[in-house]
Amino acid sequence: MIFNASRFSSITNVLRRFVSSEQSLKELIVEPLTGKDSGILILGLNRVKQKNAISKNLLDSLENAIEKVNNDNTVRVVIIRSYVPRVFCAGADLKERLTMTEADVRIFVNRIRKFMTSLENVKAPVISAIDGAALGGGLEMALATDIRVASENAKIGLVETSLAIIPGAGGTQRLPRIIGVARAKELIFTARILSGREAEEFGIVNYCVPTNEENDGAFIKSLQIARLIQKNGPVGVRMSKLAINKGCDTNLNGGCLVEELCYSQVIPTRDRIEGLKAFQEKGNLYTKENNILTRVTM
Template sequence: MEGIVEVLMCRHKARNALGHVFLSQMMNLVSSLANDSAHVVVFRSLVPGVFCAGADLKERVLMNHAESDRFVHRLRSLMTQIASLPMPTIAAVDGAALGGGLELALACDLRTAAHSAQMGLIETTRGLLPGAGGSQRLPRTVGLSLAKELIFTGRRIGGQAALGIGLVNRAIEQNQSGDAAYREALVLAREILPQAPIAVRLSKEAMNRGIEVDMSSAMAIERMCYSRVIPTRDRQEGMAAFLEKRPPRYTGE
């Protein structure tokens, strides 16, 4: 659909585990999206029953300490790349999103999940801790106390429980095709598409930057973002459409 770009994960045998090659491909793809005109980016899996199984432990076990540290740094960089994309991003979690897989979903702005999906930062069960942003993004998503419980225990939760704690935005019963979360992600994306794209992007920037600072600084960030949207043709179109009582026709200018 015009305006929506899909990132398709399709490493069948390894359950989309984030190995060296897969990670490099993903980083190159996400980097190319930074200047894309897409209104929404949807991350989804083509592997039945799995979103992303996390880091490829078969590769990790062969790494020495220095190699492991460099690899996790690259994983962290990928999640930062995803979080820094200018347009809204949606993770469609139709299956297992564990460890780095959940960290990838957390790097997205929004998440949809099938009831049957399994999500968890399970690193402590492997003698590790979330190292690709999970220890920071999960508390910002569900709150510090609950994030601590989930990370300390390595617990896995389903889609309905994830909705209840605010880990996902929408949860839905899985369908026969196994892509219910993806279809719900498209429903959500279609709600975003009619809105002014520059305003949406600047809203994302204002929230992402503002949440990291004190309120006074955050208000200054909002003011700066607002000042950038005022001169746009889309703002003028929005005002004109309101006065003329018609749907706006935004062009992203």
Template structure:
């Protein structure tokens, strides 16, 4: 639990005054953007201050997990580890009809066996880093999330999907098995029997079936702009945003660490996380707001 106690580098920063919501422009198709990165951040403003989006746009390769894409994602995730201003993190694609198409097979075909093994090891490490981020994470699946793309979504805490989304760990159809955490996270998400069926067959499931399986938290009909899952992810993020940020982060630690151990050890982890919250100003604010019958004003301190 030493890691759990050291999760916070400092207090969560006080929110800026609330104002209007600010949308990002689609830099994917904007030729005026000179430094087109395949992965970048968008920090929302106004009433959505504290929600941050990871924007994925490897346009010609459908966000496939190539060297540049993975390297930029790794740097970005590393920069977020101690960013206390981020209350909720949403992973989304700017490419219509696709979240992430999985492995870059063109790059993979040029690798030796040793190089491919090393690259997949790095990919598995990246997914572990995403799963270990201290803030709640949401994957907005508007379109295809196959192989490593679904493994990326599974590394997030929560998932939203459009009904028309297609998700699957399809590696067995290519002579492989899920190698970036999918063989471990899918059974923990949908149960072992269902996960084995999906992985053994390489089957794809749509958004409506995915929510019934427990693979995604929410599934919604696709809209005319093709971003229904993203909008639903923002709706979910806005439900998390008003809650006490340190409490939310410590709840994530308690659940993630507790899932790895027996119930007795899990109870001890819960107790240590709870003790971390006792001296916070947010706990005092929560109690005061309840007594005074008003909404709490949490500052992350």
């Protein structure tokens, strides 16, 4: 697939014009794309003055958005991005945190941790477009997504130890699972901040792309990836994600049993039958299956 930067830039310009009206006042902009991009949903962080710091209100909006995504089988892919220049998410809203009692802090941190797990388990694939700083809870949010793309000017790190605390939204667990225990310990103990390129070298992000004038290079790449996912069978994609997520929580034999259960969900679908026909006829893959999936309990 040839990457046409100008073509994608025109799309992001349209998105900017759209969110410049009434939606620009919202802390979270939920934008389902249409036309050939139907099935791709954009969640845009938009707390400008607070650099997308996670407050109670923003967390409310994120929780509601994720719940709606899980109840909407037309959503094929989710992209989390920022509409604040040079920032993805600066982490927790520490000014709000100062107003909380110790009991309130425990409750709120537990709530954020629970949300990150919900984000990780969204049925559809989720991509983080990191066009700027993703620090503390901002990086923890990205770690809970399936694919991460960063621009070269991104600043990425779990910096909590510099504030005399620890990552509390799953960072101490997800980072070592992604890059290995030794490297995760180094980054967390030192509170080191990485560039986008360094984060790619560490294996934290899947891709690092050049920073462009519009500061949306990571989003453009994320949209390109989302389109590749969107054209595939939605039931197969969702079941693949479930098999990987649940299988990685157990040993190989247990994981293969998870795979067996997930495969059983795609056998009766029209997607599978039409996909086999398309392969035989060298045609296009059938991707219109939107029936409610059978719940798999594991």
